[in-house]
Amino acid sequence: MLTVALLYGGRSGEHEVSLQSVRSIIRNLDRGRFRPLLIGIDKSGRWYLQPGTLIDEVRDGDAALSVISDQTKLIAIHPAAGFSVNGAYLPVDLVFPVLHGTFGEDGTVQGLLEMANLPYVGAGVLGSAVGMDKEISKRIWQAAGLPVTPSITVRRSQLATVSGKDIAGLSKRAQELFGYPLFVKPARAGSSVGVSCVDDRRQFIGAVQAALRFDTKLLIEPAISGQEIECSVIGNASVTAYAPGEIIPSHRFYDYDAKYRDPDGALLQIPARLTETEANEIRRIAAAAHQAIGVEGMSRVDFLVSQPERTIYINEINTIPGFTRISMFPRMCEAAGVPYAELLTTLIELGEQRYREEQSLTFDYSDSS
Ligand SMILES: Nc1ncnc2c1ncn2[C@@H]1O[C@H](COP(=O)(O)OP(=O)(O)O)[C@@H](O)[C@H]1O
Ligand SMILES: [Mg+2]
Missing domain, CATH: 3.30.1490.20 (ATP-grasp fold, A domain)
Structure with missing residues (x-):
């Protein structure tokens, strides 16, 4: 049994989205293989171990998740030595950061976990930081010959x-x-x-x-007028792109309200309304975009397809996409025959794989001739 710490909440504006995402992950995680542990980050940025009973409440009932800021359960993170809570070592096999946006998806948490010598799910420091920056990611994609929206x-x-x-x-x-x-x-x-x-x-x-x-x-x-397309990508060295799906907003564009406030803000359609050739091209570009900026594990690559020219542009990449029940990322994988539970297992295995590879490296030149 592997202990997987689900790191959720956080200081970003996407705190509430993270609560929803982690709730779905708890409900879908393979109970036979993984023991989830909840580490909640409150809006001030402090990390707290959450009561274990919360897992069962969320798994078996309709309980909503929150972050309980119990000062006796404050988590500390130690260079090369993982976590402790209240001075006692907290054994964790792997961390799954379920944090969206600033301080979660931008390489900062990933750097902290690297320093603590903890394996984790998803992109590392570089892929996360580049993926977060719409200017730098586009520069790299352009250099790799991939199409991006002009800017x-x-x-x-x-x-x-x-x-x-x-x-x-x-x-x-x-x-x-x-x-x-x-x-x-x-x-x-x-x-x-x-x-x-x-x-x-x-x-x-x-x-x-x-x-x-x-x-x-x-x-x-x-403004590119046409279709908004998304594609899930999974993998480290070798990657697979799934779906694509389509976002059809009822607002002028897929704004904050359409995403989170208005239940009829957008229609999420899988598969997208594309020809087979276009769908293949989007999968190819999505996989190349994931690899070009050095992302590991997972990403959701978002596109704009202009009408009537039907030019494909990469809009952006998300290295910790939404994981809620209705999120495009797990749904696109599911549509391609990868059930949610299996997706989570694969992501955890990819995180372990990357960690093992890094462990096999040496950082000491003294005894190499
Ligand atoms: N150049 C563009 N042309 C058309 N729509 C766009 C363009 N850029 C952004 N959008 C719309 O705005 C939304 C949010 O922009 P996006 O670049 O994806 O930022 P975020 O990282 O906040 O999701 C997109 O989902 C899309 O609906
Ligand atoms: Mg977006």
């Missing part, structure tokens, strides 16, 4: 102030390059937080100001 990057420091006057010059340049409508988005956020679609200069200025609340760097892109 310009703007740093906060390039603007004298964030007043309308200083942003107006930027709107002129973006309009000349791409024309309206335009998308403005933070380079490193998620859940559509700070993302706007704008039709004129006045809206553009407001959108830049909004995006800069969430990041010091933002992207401006032409």
Whole structure:
């Protein structure tokens, strides 16, 4: 029996999504092979061991999950020595970070787990950090010959102030390059937080100001009108891409409300409305995108397909995609014949495999000739 610590909650705006994701994971984890342990991170960023009874309540009942901040159950993490709780060593075989967005999906937690010498599920430090940054990931995909939505990057420091006057010059340049409508988005956020679609200069200025609340760097892109497609990718050195599926938002785009607030915000359709050739091409690009930025374990690669040209563009990658009952990532795998429980087992095995490979490396040059 392997003890798997499910790390959930967190400081990001996606705390609630994480609660939903981990709930589904508890319900689907193979009980014969894995013993789950819950480590909840509250919104202030502290880690707490959760009562074991919570697992049964969630597994067998309808209990909603939360993070209980019991000061006697505060978790400490030690360089090369894993976790302790209240001064006592806490044995854990592997960690499954079920955290979305900042401090979870961006390589920071992954670095902490590396230092603690704990195996974990999903992308490592590099793949996570690159995947989180929409500018850097696109640069690498472009260099690898993969198609990405055109964009310009703007740093906060390039603007004298964030007043309308200083942003107006930027709107002129973006309009000349791409024309309206335009998308403005933070380079490193998620859940559509700070993302706007704008039709004129006045809206553009407001959108830049909004995006800069969430990041010091933002992207401006032409609005690609057509279909929004997603594809699950699993694997370390060799990878498999599943589905793709399609998001059909009832809002202007797949904004925060469409994702989380409005139950009719979007239709999630598997398979996507694509020709066989297009679906194959998207799977090929998704697998290549996952590998190009050095992601391990899992990812969901999101695309935009323009209409009527039918040009395929990578929009972004998510290295810890949603795992809720209705999330696209597990559903696309399921549609391709990989049930949720089997998917979780595979992800855990991939995490162990990566750890074993890293353990076989030497970092000491002194006795090598
Ligand atoms: N260039 C674009 N053209 C059309 N729609 C876009 C574009 N960029 C983003 N969107 C829409 O905005 C949503 C959120 O943007 P995205 O880049 O995926 O950021 P996030 O990381 O917050 O999900 C997408 O799901 C899509 O609906
Ligand atoms: Mg997205």
